[in-house]
Amino acid sequence: QKEVEQNSGPLSVPEGAIASLNCTYSDRGSQSFFWYRQYSGKSPELIMSIYSNGDKEDGRFTAQLNKASQYVSLLIRDSQPSDSATYLCAVYNFNKFYFGSGTKLNVKP
Amino acid sequence: DVKVTQSSRYLVKRTGEKVFLECVQDMDHENMFWYRQDPGLGLRLIYFSYDVKMKEKGDIPEGYSVSREKKERFSLILESASTNQTSMYLCASSFGGWNQPQHFGDGTRLSIL
Numbered sequence: 001q002k003e004v005e006q007n008s009g010p011l012s013v014p015e016g017a018i019a020s021l022n023c024t025y026s027d028r029g030s031q032s033f034f035w036y037r038q039y040s041g042k043s044p045e046l047i048m049s050i051y052s053n054g055d056k057e058d059g060r061f062t063a064q065l066n067k068a069s070q071y072v073s074l075l076i077r078d079s080q081p082s083d084s085a086t087y088l089c090a091v092y093n094f095n096k097f098y099f100g101s102g103t104k105l106n107v108k109p
Numbered sequence: 110d111v112k113v114t115q116s117s118r119y120l121v122k123r124t125g126e127k128v129f130l131e132c133v134q135d136m137d138h139e140n141m142f143w144y145r146q147d148p149g150l151g152l153r154l155i156y157f158s159y160d161v162k163m164k165e166k167g168d169i170p171e172g173y174s175v176s177r178e179k180k181e182r183f184s185l186i187l188e189s190a191s192t193n194q195t196s197m198y199l200c201a202s203s204f205g206g207w208n209q210p211q212h213f214g215d216g217t218r219l220s221i222l
Contacts, residue, residue: 031207043199043213044152051208088152092207097142101151 001026004091006100014108019076021103023089026070032092033065033072038102039085048074079107111136113214115200121220128187130217132200138212139205141183143167143175145196146216152199158183159205190221 005024013019021035032051036044050056050063050072062075072091076083086102116131134141142157144167154167156175164175172194176184183202187194197218201211 032210034210036213043216046210046212049208049210090211097154097211099152101149 003027003098004089004100006089006103008101009104010106011103012106012108013079015079015081017079019079019083019105019107021074021087021105022071023073023100024071025091025098027093028067028070030091030093033063034090035063035074036088036090037085038088044088081107081109083107111212113200113202113212115214115217117217118215119218121222122190123222124190124192126190128190128219130185130198130219132183132185132214133181134202135181136202137180138202140203141177142201142211143183143185144199144201145169146199147196155185192221195219195221
């Protein structure tokens with residue numbers, strides 16, 4: 001079982017819709033959770049971090065964490081074609097980072 | 110802003126060559142990491158370092174070594190390059206601690222012919 005699991009997609013949403021990206025992790029002791037965006041041919045860039053249960057909002061992005069169910073999600077409101085990218089979930093646990101394989105998001109104009 | 114700089118954006122080398130990939134960060138980060146990223150396999154950790162002259166093997170260290178002589182610089186060495194090492198190589202750095210994210214360089218796309 002992988003430490004961090006993501007649906008590879010692609011997830012296709014129309015422009016202006018809400019995109020919902022999900023991630024599950026295996027270790028209940030995981031402490032920190034991060035979302036990265038990676039455009040094709042580019043390196044990952046950090047967009048959100050979340051450490052406690054609940055929601056955290058930053059502009060059009062909302063990260064949601066549920067430690068009891070061991071999942072973390074990213075909502076993108078008013079999706080734009082420029083949001084089309086692969087989104088990587090990362091989990092920090094006992095001095096080690098674990099990355100998911102990423103979900104590819106396509107936002108159609 | 111955090112700046113992680115990788116020495117080359119694209120690199121082409123021949124089988125059997127010794128290859129050096131350099132990474133420099135300007136944020137006084139304790140931790141530095143080398144990953145490779147291949148389609149369908151995601152990010153795989155090669156080596157990491159928590160301090161100067163300190164190194165730890167990641168998930169796929171075979172065929173690689175690293176050097177960290179100064180805090181800001183972390184080098185990845187392919188001892189004898191092989192075609193299966195053709196990949197995108199990503200360097201990252203972070204402060205120590207459970208709540209510190211990793212910050213990535215632009216990557217080096219390495220082709221071994």
